[in-house]
Amino acid sequence: MEIKPNTFFCVDGHTCGNPVRLVAGGAPLLAGESMSARRQDFLKRYDWIRTALMFEPRGHDMMSGSILMPPTREDCDIGILFIETSGCLPMCGHGTIGTVTFALERGLVQPSEAGLLKLDVPAGRVDAEYKTDSTGRIEAVRIRNVKSYLAVAEQQVECPELGPLRVDIAYGGNFYAIVEPQRNYSGLEEFTPAQILQISPLLRRKLNEIVEVVHPEDPTIRGVSHILWTGEPRAEGAHARNAVFYGDRAIDRSPCGTGTSARMAQLAARGQLKPDDEFVHESIIGSLFRGRVEEATEIAGLPAIVPSIEGWACMTGLNTIFLDERDPYVHGFQL
Ligand code: PYC
Numbered sequence: 001m002e003i004k005p006n007t008f009f010c011v012d013g014h015t016c017g018n019p020v021r022l023v024a025g026g027a028p029l030l031a032g033e034s035m036s037a038r039r040q041d042f043l044k045r046y047d048w049i050r051t052a053l054m055f056e057p058r059g060h061d062m063m064s065g066s067i068l069m070p071p072t073r074e075d076c077d078i079g080i081l082f083i084e085t086s087g088c089l090p091m092c093g094h095g096t097i098g099t100v101t102f103a104l105e106r107g108l109v110q111p112s113e114a115g116l117l118k119l120d121v122p123a124g125r126v127d128a129e130y131k132t133d134s135t136g137r138i139e140a141v142r143i144r145n146v147k148s149y150l151a152v153a154e155q156q157v158e159c160p161e162l163g164p165l166r167v168d169i170a171y172g173g174n175f176y177a178i179v180e181p182q183r184n185y186s187g188l189e190e191f192t193p194a195q196i197l198q199i200s201p202l203l204r205r206k207l208n209e210i211v212e213v214v215h216p217e218d219p220t221i222r223g224v225s226h227i228l229w230t231g232e233p234r235a236e237g238a239h240a241r242n243a244v245f246y247g248d249r250a251i252d253r254s255p256c257g258t259g260t261s262a263r264m265a266q267l268a269a270r271g272q273l274k275p276d277d278e279f280v281h282e283s284i285i286g287s288l289f290r291g292r293v294e295e296a297t298e299i300a301g302l303p304a305i306v307p308s309i310e311g312w313a314c315m316t317g318l319n320t321i322f323l324d325e326r327d328p329y330v331h332g333f334q335l
Pocket of ligand 1: 018064091092093094095246252254255256257258259
């Protein structure tokens with residue numbers, strides 16, 4: 001008989017402002033020969049662990065995390081499952097940067113090569129190069145992400161509240177609808193976070209009703225999950241600012257790693273970025289990710305890029321979380 005997991009040893013922190021709760025111990029072993037298959041197994045059998053650790057009263061609308069596990073591939077050092085308020089993402093950029101930082105600083109992983117951790121995530125293999133300072137702290141992590149591509153160009157959609165919009169849909173580990181300035185959207189500067197939170201779920205629902213996006217190599221990755229609203233940069237050196245909507249009520253506080261990858265794929269498809277070009281993305285709170293196009297490639301015959309993203313993360317504490325079955329909110333709640 002399996003004993004129901006009820007105690008989780010977590011490292012809490014954030015990547016460029018967005019929370020990362022790394023589950024370092026207490027999670028169950030999952031079935032599946034790939035991380036994508038394990039993601040499905042987790043969703044089927046253990047989604048209550050995600051809701052317990054991500055939702056109130058132990059989490060909040062922006063909460064996002066990961067579970068470390070042995071890799072399914074021989075060419076990787078560690079496996080990562082991403083957990084979030086919205087579900088289990090195939091890939092999460094800020095989550096990876098935080099997970100790598102905390103796992104290395106706490107001695108939870110052993111890289112097979114100095115300065116490089118090879119990660120097995122549901123979306124594929126992701127490599128994380130890290131820099132250490134003289135005290136052993138991780139100063140920065142650059143992730144070489146999965147192949148990213150423009151899936152749909154110039155999709156017309158009737159956006160509740162705003163009217164007709166034209167969006168591109170690009171993949172960078174998740175599918176993003178990218179909204180750029182146009183007649184009914186003058187740019188992020190003109191919108192409050194409350195407006196973004198109100199309009200985004202309506203736009204996402206509408207888009208998923210009229211267009212179906214499916215990853216050509218993994219049909220379990222499907223549907224627009226995130227909306228990336230673009231704006232003019234404010235920080236020195238940034239090329240653009242964004243607000244990325246995810247879950248039901250969250251705006252990413254980091255510049256969003258998979259969103260930045262999707263945006264670079266969109267710009268590369270238009271010929272506005274090429275290999276070795278940098279793209280510095282600013283978040284809603286002013287934090288920065290440094291993106292770079294590592295190579296031009298293809299995916300199922302479509303033009304694609306391999307992007308990389310550099311950012312930093314800080315631990316805020318160690319957190320042993322108990323799930324007490326007598327607690328009426330043991331599996332969390334959402335308003
Ligand atoms: O950094 O990829 C990311 C991400 C996804 C959702 C929130 N952040």
